[in-house]
Amino acid sequence: MFKKILIVAFILELTFVNKIFSQSITIKDSWARPASKGRNSAAYFTIINKNSFGDSLVQAISNIAEKVEIHETFKTENDMMGMRAIKFISIPANSEVKLKPGGLHIMLIGLKKNITEKDSVNLKLKFKRAKEIDIKIPVKDIMKKMPH
């Protein structure tokens, strides 16, 4: 009897913990750049972690591109810019991490079709601790509307 109670409690705890993790990370302000078939686009969004513990975005998956990688843009001396693949993005406890132009972004490499402003891109985000999140990202030429 005691063994059964322990098993039920364990299952309940797992479900509870899973629920907390799945609710504690949310995504807002997502958009992706328009780009033509065969070329690359970038997806941007804000990750909100309301947990009291940190997490990491470890993978992004999409069927729109041949490859999807987590990238960061970096600056070196003499106005030189570059970008490189990184393994994960750290999301500290109770924080927001912004993926934005000139910084962190999701690279959609080798697009399988043109993506324009009327389209959207499906993206699955996998975290180290939280449950994976599926998001639908609108394609926007957002820079066009940005004041300078």
Add this chain to the structure above:
Amino acid sequence: MDFARKILKIMFNLKLNKYFILLTIPTTIIINSCGKNFPVIEDLSKDKFLLVNQDSNAVIFPENFKNKIIVIGYIFTNCPDICPLTTNNMRLIQEKLSKEMISDVQLISISFDPLQDSPAVLKDYATIRNLNLKNWDFLTGEKSTIDSLTKKVGVVVIKSDSTMFDDGRKIYYYVHTDRIQLIDKEGRIRKNYIGSKINIDEIINDIKKLE
């Protein structure tokens, strides 16, 4: 000997008039930096780089754009983050020029990744962004020509990370100078700007000074 004596006399006089020196040096600096006299960074007037535009038309740069002020940006189309910022800034410059009714300015985007960026790829890049190509050319060419050009204009391009596709194809990314340049009607580079962060009003004012 007479010349040396004259110089010494001038120096002596200037020494006596230190307030004159204190006043004239900053004034000269301000006049030179704000006036029409941008320093010539590089003279391309004798160069003839044989390139092609997005419509596969041959272009001799900068010769074909003589008597026009050129705003030129350096990009590669596999870059989805920084280069679109530069391209968008070129678009904003074009829009502002149009609003201020400034004509005779040619916009050019040059790809420093010619092995990937064919005229057709550049055409797609412009089309999908709805860019107005009326006074804007996207140029590419032979790799050796592009390499000579980037070297001459002071744009550093270094092959860095890459992505390998399942079928063995490989694309490269570059660490590169984030650059937009202003070229006068005689084909001389007059000013460098950070391509992704350029102040649009600043370059418009600079163009007005060169008109």
